[in-house]
Amino acid sequence: MAKATIIDIARKAGVGVGTASRALNNAPDVSPATRERVLAAAVELNYHPSAVARRLQGSRSDAIAFVPEVGDRPAGDMQFKDFIAVLARSCARHNLDLLIRPLRDGDDFRAGFSELLRGRRVDGIILADTRDDDPRIAYLAAEGLPFVAFGRTRSANAYPFVDLDSQAGTFAAVAHLVERGHRRIAFLGMPLDFTFARHRFDGYRQALAAHGLTFDPAIVANDLATETETRAVARRMLEHEGRPTAVVAASDLLAIHAMRAVDDLGLRTGDDVAIVGFDDLPLAAHTRPSLTTVRQPFDLICDLLIVTLRGILDASPAVPRQSLVQPELIVRDSSGPPLR
Secondary structure (H helix, E strand, C coil): CCCCCHHHHHHHHCCCHHHHHHHHCCCCCCCHHHHHHHHHHHHHCCCCCCHHHHHHCCCCCCEEEEECECCCCCCCCCHHHHHHHHHHHHHHHCCCEEEECCECCCCCHHHHHHHHHCCCCCCEEEECCCECCCHHHHHHHHHCCCEEEECCCCCCCCCCEEEECHHHHHHHHHHHHHHCCCCCEEEECCCCCEHHHHHHHHHHHHHHHHCCCCCCHHHEECCCCCHHHHHHHHHHHHHCCCCCCEEEECCHHHHHHHHHHHHHCCCCECCCEEEECCECCHHHHHCCCCCEEEECCHHHHHHHHHHHHHHHHCCCCCCCCEEEECCEEECCCCCCCCCC
16 A cells, blocks of 8 residues: 555645644644544644654654675674664663665665665664775765764774774783783684774784784684684694683684583593683673673664764764774683682
């Protein structure tokens, strides 16, 4: 069934289109009886004024879009759901509606952005999963469209972003293990075309160098995607001569896979092999042993994303356009006691 239009409302109420429009917008020159007829017709026809119409009348849609890319995310990226839940709560606190508009493999992101912004369905866009050379950011910046990215790129252009200092996060994880006496520290990482994954790997390498430890490719693996693959890689590392006594993982899920690999070999996480994750998923505190990890403060990140986007829409010079959030190391049982 076709959506009702303002013409349908006017016809049913027996008034002109202009009168129907003024009645729906509560104009003072419309009599109470006429307004009542128009509103009754709108209810009967299930009429909802479009975001386009509201924008043309000079108002905002009071909605923002989160545009993730589905099908191309790091496998098992469980914090994605947590991020959306926190972003929705932040939008509610700011009296905004949240529209989730996934882009699938092969979708024309330019058409998708144009539909959302030039079609006035939303006021602005939040992006995630940035890459070093991200065509989405280049397009939005070149077109002057309102957006903010959760993540950085290597672009020299000044564009609005909020990001976690992932390098500092993995640096802190390695430093914690060094303080516990570990010198052979392995790394399990995600696909490096995602900027956050590269930053986490960079933090690992920087921490090794800062503590005078040698980088050994034999105990480093990136581009990990599945549980089967990760467990097999971790087992090979732990069976290697001069095996690592500790593992830093670029996500909690990779860390949990590594814990299972430790179990596969009859070893104990925390006692025989120390493991540190990244993200602090809700389940991290409930693994056995509980997982030491690097926490992303999603509440702060999501609020900053919305505040930054609103600052752009309001052209407010008081709102910073770029923010780098510091993570927090949460020490639990999986990193174990100091080495004997």
